[in-house]
Every structure is written in structure tokens, then in C-alpha cells.
Amino acid sequence: xxxxxxxxxxxxxxxxxxxxxxxxxxxxxxxxxxxxxxxxxxxxxxxxxxxxxxxxxxxxxxxxxxxxxxxxxxxxxxxxxxxxxxxxxxxxxxxxxxxxxxxxxxxxxxxxxxxxxxxx
Amino acid sequence: xxxxxxxxxxxxxxxxxxxxxxxxxxxxxxxxxxxxxxxxxxxxxxxxxxxxxxxxxxxxxxxxxxxxxxxxxxxxxxxxxxxxxxxxxxxxxxxxxxxxxxxxxxxxxxxxxxxxxxxxxxxxxxxxxxxxxxxxxxxxxxxxxxxxxxxxxxxxxxxxxxxxxxxxxxxxxxxxxxxxxxxxxxxxxxxxxxxxxxxxxxxxxxxxxxxxx
Numbered sequence: 001x002x003x004x005x006x007x008x009x010x011x012x013x014x015x016x017x018x019x020x021x022x023x024x025x026x027x028x029x030x031x032x033x034x035x036x037x038x039x040x041x042x043x044x045x046x047x048x049x050x051x052x053x054x055x056x057x058x059x060x061x062x063x064x065x066x067x068x069x070x071x072x073x074x075x076x077x078x079x080x081x082x083x084x085x086x087x088x089x090x091x092x093x094x095x096x097x098x099x100x101x102x103x104x105x106x107x108x109x110x111x112x113x114x115x116x117x118x119x120x
Numbered sequence: 121x122x123x124x125x126x127x128x129x130x131x132x133x134x135x136x137x138x139x140x141x142x143x144x145x146x147x148x149x150x151x152x153x154x155x156x157x158x159x160x161x162x163x164x165x166x167x168x169x170x171x172x173x174x175x176x177x178x179x180x181x182x183x184x185x186x187x188x189x190x191x192x193x194x195x196x197x198x199x200x201x202x203x204x205x206x207x208x209x210x211x212x213x214x215x216x217x218x219x220x221x222x223x224x225x226x227x228x229x230x231x232x233x234x235x236x237x238x239x240x241x242x243x244x245x246x247x248x249x250x251x252x253x254x255x256x257x258x259x260x261x262x263x264x265x266x267x268x269x270x271x272x273x274x275x276x277x278x279x280x281x282x283x284x285x286x287x288x289x290x291x292x293x294x295x296x297x298x299x300x301x302x303x304x305x306x307x308x309x310x311x312x313x314x315x316x317x318x319x320x321x322x323x324x325x326x327x328x329x330x331x332x333x
Contacts, residue, residue, distance in 0.1 A: 049276035097315035
């Protein structure tokens, strides 16, 4: 019986390990799909939608000095509830009903990697 | 006399059925041969992951009859002009405008087939085109749609253009799409506005988009 439990535990552990590895790889895909059209694939704020008609400058995630001022909670909040949640442009729409909490956390980590910074 | 009437009725019914079947099958067959490599028509939505969406070469058409206006569709199939600035699913490649053209006869058969593909999510005759101040405020300021969608005033490039939406889209579908986007496109790069705007606001925005020439 205990052998069965152990086997099950190992199998579960392997499955979870594989899941998180896949998720890390998928975060770039999530960013490219939902964010890159405005923030750019490199996160520099130069996405394809940023034409002369675009009324704001999308956040440049590679700007360390600027991004250091943003807490992790600010970033999670703005992804889920949109720009107005931190008094920024509504051109950043709310993704809370679209993305899972794990995807939002993945994007936060991805953005922190782009700025090579931690939040305040 | 009674027997004659019954026979005539059955005959008439069979004739109608035969005509309808052969006509629909015509469009269906053309679609399978010429369109099905890029578009799917057997709904409901199949996409579950981003990879599923990215694997598609063109938009799903399983609710085409609810989405499009018949006259527009028939004309567009004969002379397809780009609706998107960019190639489907791309943020880098331009739309080359190379969608195949159909002959008038094929376009008519395809239109009949596609207009028969509807979604029960779309309630008919609810939304009438109207440009209200409430809708303009939402469309332009509160949830600026122009960030991704082009209008006559310009706008973003990643979403389909809304220029000509008045003739292209069914106003009731615009509302249904905004209100329950997951039903139509479970995986898409447009936010779920049904979760943040109330039904009256969504109706106003749908009615406004339906005015776009």
C-alpha cells in the first residue's frame, strides 16, 4: 500500500515539475499573444499598434529605472484591471477575465526579467 | 380529391427539400474544396490554447451567418479587400490582400452556405445602429477600441478594421460578441469587455460600431 502511495506521489511530483517547466516556456507565448501588439515583443513599448494615433506611450519594460518604481502588486493589478487602476491610460485594457492568476504571475516574472529589476 | 391534394403537397415539399439541399450542398462542396484549408465551419469553437489559435490560417466561420451581412459577404467573396492590416495571427507580416476571389456563381453559393451557419447566442433584431454620446465616450475614452482597431479616424493595426462595419457586420452579432466573446473566440487577443461593461453600455457600443461607414 505504501509503495502505491509513494509511486503516486512520485508521479504527481513529476507531473507538477513538467507542468511548471512548460509554463515557463509558455510565458513568452502569452506575452507575445496578449501584450506584444502594444508593448512590443522585446517589451520596449514599440508594438505594432503604436502609431501616431496611439494616445499614450506603452510602458517600456526594459527601462529599469522606471520599472523599479512599480511594485509587483501594481503590475499584477494593471494587467488584471487595466491602466486606470493605477491612474494610467485606459489603452491598457483589463485582462482579469481572460488570463489565469498563474498567467499573470508568469507575465510579472517575464516583465521583471525584461527590466532586470525588482519592484519597490 | 383529398388524395390528389396530399400527393401534390408531398410532391411540393420534396421539391422544396431537393432544391434547398442541392443549393446548400453546392456552397458546402465549394467551401470544402476551396476554403476549408484556412477556415473551419463546424462549431462550436475548437480553440483551447494559444497554440490552437495560432495554428489557424484564417478566421473561424462557424457563426458566419450571424456575423456578416449577406449582401456584403456575397460582394466581398468576389472582390476580397483586406479587413486586417496584418496577416492573420501575425504582428509583423502585412496582409498581402491575396485572399482568393470567387466567381459570381460560387460567391452566391458560398454566401448561401455561410449565411446558414448561425449561433443561437445572437438574438435577432435587438441592436439598431446609433451613435450616442454614451457609446462614443466608451469607444473613444473609457475602453479605447481604437488602440487595436482602425476606424476612419485611424487607429491600431492588430485587430480587424472597423471601417465599413455598418455594411459588413450584423449589429446583433457585434453585441453578442462583446457580451460573450468566449463563446465565439475562447482564445483571442481582445479583452473580455462583457466582464467590465454593463449590458446597456455594450448595446450602445455595438450600435455605434454598426454606424461605421
